[in-house]
Amino acid sequence: MKFTSYKNWLNERQSINIDGLNVPIHIVKKKDWSEGKKDPTEFSDEEDAVRVRDDYDYKKDPTGWMRHEMIHYKLHHTTGWKDDEKEYPYNSTEAQAYIYQFKYLKKKGYKNYKDVPGFDKSAEYDNILNKYWQNV
Numbered sequence: 001m002k003f004t005s006y007k008n009w010l011n012e013r014q015s016i017n018i019d020g021l022n023v024p025i026h027i028v029k030k031k032d033w034s035e036g037k038k039d040p041t042e043f044s045d046e047e048d049a050v051r052v053r054d055d056y057d058y059k060k061d062p063t064g065w066m067r068h069e070m071i072h073y074k075l076h077h078t079t080g081w082k083d084d085e086k087e088y089p090y091n092s093t094e095a096q097a098y099i100y101q102f103k104y105l106k107k108k109g110y111k112n113y114k115d116v117p118g119f120d121k122s123a124e125y126d127n128i129l130n131k132y133w134q135n136v
């Protein structure tokens with residue numbers, strides 16, 4: 001699902017400072033969120049911003065997703081950064097994003113990403129996510 005209109009998006013455009021980086025965000029109503037998408041945030045190349053579902057507390061960032069998307073935004077603007085283009089979540093961009101997110105969650109005291117409330121616990125990517133967690 002795309003944003004309602006470019007004009008609306010420009011009107012709503014705001015930004016938040018995440019770990020010293022100013023990141024444009026776009027708050028999206030829950031009813032307009034991508035169908036079937038469990039995570040409350042996503043980086044959009046098209047909007048060059050982090051889209052945030054309006055029920056997620058992006059200021060407190062309890063699940064660390066803002067940190068994750070911040071890396072997407074940052075790498076998108078890093079001259080010379082080249083993703084290895086493996087599939088999600090095995091590619092080099094996701095590795096960076098998850099490791100940064102997990103660093104933040106470990107600092108908050110979590111011993112396993114599965115203990116984080118609101119984190120999708122589906123087993124599909126468990127091996128790789130565990131690997132990222134161990135590498136933090």
Ligand SMILES: [Zn+2]
Nearest residue numbers: 068072094097
């Ligand atoms: Zn990601």
